[in-house]
Amino acid sequence: MQIAGYRTGPDDPALLLAADGSVERVSLEPSVELAYPLGERHCAGVIDDGTHYPCDREPAPYCDRHTHEWAPTYADEEHAIYLAAFAPAMFKVGITRSWRLDTRLREQGADRAAHIHTVSSGPIARGVEREIAAEIPEAVRVETKIEGLAATVDHDAWEALLEEHAPIETFEFDYGFALPERPVAERLATGIVLGTKGRILVLERAGTTYATDLRELVGYEIAAESTRDRQASLGAF
């Protein structure tokens, strides 16, 4: 059994586990208990129409053959240009098709956001984004987002930024959990789910809170012991 992918929230965050060509969704809703000790890691292959095609090449999460370049340009679709805030004070600019704005912001785990321009196509949106990117970065690393998990957004810094950009609409997101202190960053798929924030999975295990980048789990084989236990418990039904 291999972790072959994941889905981010808000409605149905899940790990995708593949075994013998089939794919099972494991919910990452709060209070779900995970017990997937990580074994060897290799390319996660590809999931196509519900079937998993494994790959034993070494690069993970994907080898060259299975790396997808996500650079689509949607020439005819209306795009939104947005600013997103990650606690305590990391801000970024980004673009997305207008209808995906709310989803896109949640996928990234933004704490706050502002829709600042609407344009008629992807290429125009990229042009505007590049101009703004002279002052505000286009990406915030997941490690940085994890460092800010227990923090709150620097309200004054965010408001000052918004004053320069005259927002059309502003957003504030709540991911359903609050952490008293910064979790330990670790690759882990064992523990009780406290919640997800975009690609970040927050787990509690033996009284300690851990944060894992879901992408960092993709490609791991689940250690055999857990598979056997699991099959035994399924057999009990």
Ligand SMILES: [Zn+2]
């Ligand atoms: Zn591969």
